[in-house]
Amino acid sequence: MSHHVFGIRHHGPGSARSLVKALTALQPDCILVEGPPEADVLLSLADHAQMQPPVALLIYAPDEPQRAVYYPFAAFSPEWQAIRYALQQQVPVRFMDLPISNCFACDKAAEAPATSAAESVPETPESAAATVSEPDTLIRHDPLALLAEAAGYADSERWWEHMVEERHDSGTLFEAILEAMTALREEVDTHAPRAPAEHAREQLREAHMRKCIRQAQKDGFKTIAVVCGAWHAPVLQTLPTARADNALLKGLPKLKTAATWVPWTHERLSNASGYGAGVDAPGWYAHLWHASRPAFTAEDAPEMAGSQLTTRWLTRAAHTFREQGMDISSAHVIEAVRLAETLAAMRQRPLPGLAEMNESVQSVMLFGDALPMQLLQRKLLIGEALGEVPDETPQTPLQQDLTREQKRLRLKPSASDTGLTLDLRKPSDLERSYLLRRLGMLDIPWGKGGNTARGKGTFKESWRLLWQPEFAIRLIEAGFWGNTLATAATRRLLDQARETTSLEQLAAMAHASLYANLPEAVDVLMLRLQSEAAVSSDIFHLMQALPELVRLLRYGDVRKTSLEQVSQVVSGMVTRICIGLPNACSALNEEAAEAVFRQIQAIQDALNLLAEEDFSAQWVQTLQTLLDQNGLHALLAGRCCRLLLQAGILDDAESARRFGLALSGANDPAQAAGWLDGFLRDSGQLLVYDETLWNLIDQWVCQLNAVVFQQLLPVLRRTFATFTAPERRQMGERVREGKAALPAAAVARDLDAAQAAAALPLVAMILGLDVEVTDAA
Numbered sequence: 001m002s003h004h005v006f007g008i009r010h011h012g013p014g015s016a017r018s019l020v021k022a023l024t025a026l027q028p029d030c031i032l033v034e035g036p037p038e039a040d041v042l043l044s045l046a047d048h049a050q051m052q053p054p055v056a057l058l059i060y061a062p063d064e065p066q067r068a069v070y071y072p073f074a075a076f077s078p079e080w081q082a083i084r085y086a087l088q089q090q091v092p093v094r095f096m097d098l099p100i101s102n103c104f105a106c107d108k109a110a111e112a113p114a115t116s117a118a119e120s121v122p123e124t125p126e127s128a129a130a131t132v133s134e135p136d137t138l139i140r141h142d143p144l145a146l147l148a149e150a151a152g153y154a155d156s157e158r159w160w161e162h163m164v165e166e167r168h169d170s171g172t173l174f175e176a177i178l179e180a181m182t183a184l185r186e187e188v189d190t191h192a193p194r195a196p197a198e199h200a201r202e203q204l205r206e207a208h209m210r211k212c213i214r215q216a217q218k219d220g221f222k223t224i225a226v227v228c229g230a231w232h233a234p235v236l237q238t239l240p241t242a243r244a245d246n247a248l249l250k251g252l253p254k255l256k257t258a259a260t261w262v263p264w265t266h267e268r269l270s271n272a273s274g275y276g277a278g279v280d281a282p283g284w285y286a287h288l289w290h291a292s293r294p295a296f297t298a299e300d301a302p303e304m305a306g307s308q309l310t311t312r313w314l315t316r317a318a319h320t321f322r323e324q325g326m327d328i329s330s331a332h333v334i335e336a337v338r339l340a341e342t343l344a345a346m347r348q349r350p351l352p353g354l355a356e357m358n359e360s361v362q363s364v365m366l367f368g369d370a371l372p373m374q375l376l377q378r379k380l381l382i383g384e385a386l387g388e389v390p391d392e393t394p395q396t397p398l399q400q401d402l403t404r405e406q407k408r409l410r411l412k413p414s415a416s417d418t419g420l421t422l423d424l425r426k427p428s429d430l431e432r433s434y435l436l437r438r439l440g441m442l443d444i445p446w447g448k449g450g451n452t453a454r455g456k457g458t459f460k461e462s463w464r465l466l467w468q469p470e471f472a473i474r475l476i477e478a479g480f481w482g483n484t485l486a487t488a489a490t491r492r493l494l495d496q497a498r499e500t501t502s503l504e505q506l507a508a509m510a511h512a513s514l515y516a517n518l519p520e521a522v523d524v525l526m527l528r529l530q531s532e533a534a535v536s537s538d539i540f541h542l543m544q545a546l547p548e549l550v551r552l553l554r555y556g557d558v559r560k561t562s563l564e565q566v567s568q569v570v571s572g573m574v575t576r577i578c579i580g581l582p583n584a585c586s587a588l589n590e591e592a593a594e595a596v597f598r599q600i601q602a603i604q605d606a607l608n609l610l611a612e613e614d615f616s617a618q619w620v621q622t623l624q625t626l627l628d629q630n631g632l633h634a635l636l637a638g639r640c641c642r643l644l645l646q647a648g649i650l651d652d653a654e655s656a657r658r659f660g661l662a663l664s665g666a667n668d669p670a671q672a673a674g675w676l677d678g679f680l681r682d683s684g685q686l687l688v689y690d691e692t693l694w695n696l697i698d699q700w701v702c703q704l705n706a707v708v709f710q711q712l713l714p715v716l717r718r719t720f721a722t723f724t725a726p727e728r729r730q731m732g733e734r735v736r737e738g739k740a741a742l743p744a745a746a747v748a749r750d751l752d753a754a755q756a757a758a759a760l761p762l763v764a765m766i767l768g769l770d771v772e773v774t775d776a777a
Contacts, residue, residue, distance in 0.1 A: 003213050003224035004028070006078075007177045007233030010277040011269060013289035014165030018173045023085050023225055030221035031086045032212055033079045034228040035071055038673040039259045044395070045097075046080070047087040050390040052078060054264040054282075058472055059100040062258050065477040067104050070469070072264050076289035083229045096212035096228075105253035110197075144186075147180060157280055162353065163289065168184050172383035182234040204252070206235050214242055260394045262472040265415040266383040283383030284354050287313055289534035310352050312335050321377050323370065328365055336364040354381075386415035386467060397483035399475050405435050405485065413446070413467035418548070420447070420463040433461055435660035437516035442478040450515075490521045497525055502659040503532055503545035510566070511548050524697060529569050537581040542573050543599040549573070550606035574608050574615050575601065578622040584627055585636060593633040599679065600636065604643055620647055627658075634671040638662065638678025642686075652690075656700070659693060665702035669708045672700065673715040680719055684727030688734075 004026060008015040039057045053075045060068035073080040086093035092214050148159030164173065185736070209228065213236065216224050226236055266282035267273060279285055291309045314336045318328040328443050339360040340352035347356075358373065378384075395403065406412065409432050422429040436447035447463040481495075482488035490513075506529050513521035529549075533542060549570050585596060607615050626632055627640040645655045661667075662675040676697070680687055687693055704712070720728065 002222055003032075003226050003236075004173050005178065005226045005228065005236050006180055007230035008078035008166065009160065010079070010226060010229060010281050011072075011074055011077050011282070011285065012160070012165045013285045014161075016076050016078040016081045016289060016532045018164075019078045019227065020081050020085060022174060023082065026223060026225060028091060028223045028225035030216050030219075030223070031082055031091055031093045031225045031227065032096040032209075032211070032216060033082050033093060034097050034232070035079060036097055036100045036259070037095045037212075038100055038257050039071070040095055042259055042261060043083060043093055044087065044647050045261060045393060046083045046311065047388055048390040048392070050388060051261070052267060052388040053077075054269060054385060055261050055389055056264040056268075056469065057259060059257055059259050060473060060476060061104055061255050063256060063480075065473060067107070068473045068476075069100055069103070070262075070264075072269055074264075074266070074269055074286065079227055081223070084701075085578055094212065094216070096209045096226075097253075098201075098208040099257075099258045101254040102204070102252045103201075104255040104257065106201075108255065109253060136339060139430070147184070152487045155606045158355070162349070165285070173474040177230050178237060181230050185231070188717065195248050203512050204248060207248045209236055210239050210245050211242070211249065213239060213506045222272060258394070261389040261470075262469060263387040263389055263413065263467075264469050265387070267415060268469050270382050272382070275401075280417055281381040284313075286358075286385070287316070288385065297566050310340055310357070313357055314340065314361065317357075317376060317380060318365065320376060321365060324375060326372070332365045336360040339364055342344055384414075384416040386413060396479045398478055398479040398485065398488060399472070401484045402439075402475060406471060409435060411435065411465075414465065416703075417464060417466045420465050422461045422463065424459045424461065434514070436463060436518045437512065438485045438518070441489040441493055441512065441516065442474065442485070444474050444478070446471065458618045470532070489516060490518045493518065493521045494524055497521075497528060501532055503529065503541045504548070506532060507545040509547040511552055514566070516551055526569060530572070533569065533576070539577055539584040540596070540599060542577050543581075543603055546570065546573050547602050547606040548578065550610050554609045569608075571615075574607075574618060578618045581622055582625050585626060585629070585633070586631060588636070590633075593635045593674075596633075596634055597639055600639060601641075616647075620644065620649055623647075624649065628729075634674035635663070635678040639676040639681075640678075642679045642683065656693065663697070669704060669712055670715070673712045673719075677715055677719040684720075684723030684731070687723075688730050690729060 006019055006022060036057060036059050038059055042057065045051055052481060053073055055073055057071040057073075058068060059071070062226055083093055085091070102209050124551065125396055144156035144160060148154075148156040151163075153159035153162070164177075180206075203543065209226075210233065213224065213226060228236060266286065268275060269282040271278040271280055288309070311333070314333050317336075318333050321328045330399055337360075339596050340356045343356040343359060344350070344352040349356075352360075358376075361376065362368060362370060362373055365473055391403075409428060411432055420432075422433050424430050433450070437450065439446050440450075449463045450461050478488050478492070481491040492514055493509055497506060500506065506525060510522065510525040510529060513525055527547075533545075549566055552566050553570060588596060603619065607619050623640045623644050627637060627644065632640075641655060644650045645652075650658070659679070662679075663672050687697070701709070723731075
């Protein structure tokens, strides 16, 4: 026979090991691999020194980048080892699956209206497939399940791993796989027919594979190795006449496609990611491969003994736990190895498998605790490996720009979730911040966060970095907006800005464009903001947008951005808010008053941040107008009084007078509770240390009857819930000690001026104040 079929599992170290041994024994003069023919021109890169799996072939439609498909490969993938064997032995290698250009075109045609699509599908096995019995459904979805059950295994994954992936004697492996798959396909065709669309696509794929085998025979190759999924092996073993296959493939539509290599991760090879051909533990399979791979070049490491494989894996598990601060000693490793080997012997297995390893780790290292096993699953069983592709790999201009920026800024992608703190005073860190923010604007969230790092000052940012393989296709899609990250981010941001008139959204976009250093976008967005603010009649929209712009003015000097336009917009918005707010606050209900309360506090915080005397003076005048305004909601009146007290406009006596008037028995208790809520919310310390306010509230509460008190209790509890736990504890202790009605005058009478003056120099030194203390003080 001129061709030899090797049915494999797409990602299995045992299949890869057996395949390499079989190819070495066969010495083929041509190798055909299940994969997209569009990528034949990229096969030579598989043996490049910079190529580090896991990687994937990305096939996409340039005119419709959302149409894309990945073909992942790991170091332990049999197809990958077949390709490397062919390249190193200088044997021609080709892909033989149905071209993706045909698949994309067929998918596009199938997206026609449902009525026409339904008319074109014959009413064959679909109804029968829906009514098959449970065993037949199992055959259709997992054909290996019955073989596993017959062998006494609970699931097909474990059966395949024990029978194939951990097998060392592979002399007759592929013959056995062929025989098993032939029997299973007969069962499926007889008892569990597939859906028409699925069956038709599979027929096309297998017809094209046979066509490629015939073409290799016509090209004069005598010993052809065919590497395909085990399921396809029976129909490729014996070739029917070419006429039937040509009739199936004739007239298939095509769609223009492009191909490239992209980095992949072990996480994306796992079943948990939703990958149809995934495996449970890619990290474990990688360990099996590197520990026992056959040597077909002089540089390959020799095969590792079974005891070494177990010892090294459990040692890696111990290192993983140690990195997380867990106390794992070498004695734990020794005992875990013994337990794993004992379990394997009890189960009549030649070597410990993953199940034995996990049980020994949990029993010996974790003392039976199953929770840390989740850490082992993420860090070791699945792993955080991220592949690399050569510089010569075809890329779009936008991908090339990102690659250049990553190298220039030394910001290497990683599959592990890592933290990054950027000091914006350093040019390199500032440009890293620009890069991460521009990618975020293109829906490529490589970095998440970007907030001010806690305790680091306003010049530092905290990020979390995690590279995902799908970012490659998003980069291709983003190429529509430009050939560089700066151009693409600018154009996409401006396109979004054209579709909104919201001042808050425009302010957020301006904030983003300034932080990403996109001056062209800043100019356009500032003009949009200024024009929209000038015609906006909604004061509350202006109030929502202002805090974002104020933050730009406050922190823009660290980023060295031009903020003249922002200052002009902020100045106009502050003036309009101060003029229009009193009228906007008339006749508000409870819900509206609560919303305005939050906005007033946000404006206060923003202006405090900005610390501009002119703006502060305008705002204080507005608060005074509001405080004296008839009909103002009690919640807002209380907050205005509190803010004016903080600003020093109202002294303690005046604030106490207004406090007493608000809590007067002549007022409605509900209004009094609302005023109290507005004054005290988030201000527990003020109540703890101000004796006058404490006594006023105590007297007001004491004069309430039981019915009114129960009605007001929810409002009071909401106010006190905003206090911190230490503040509430201090209040409780004070009430318990009977100091609730402590007269303010008593505190003044107990004050010893001489003793206080003696302590002032020490207090000034602790606070770092240059204060001259006199006897008069």
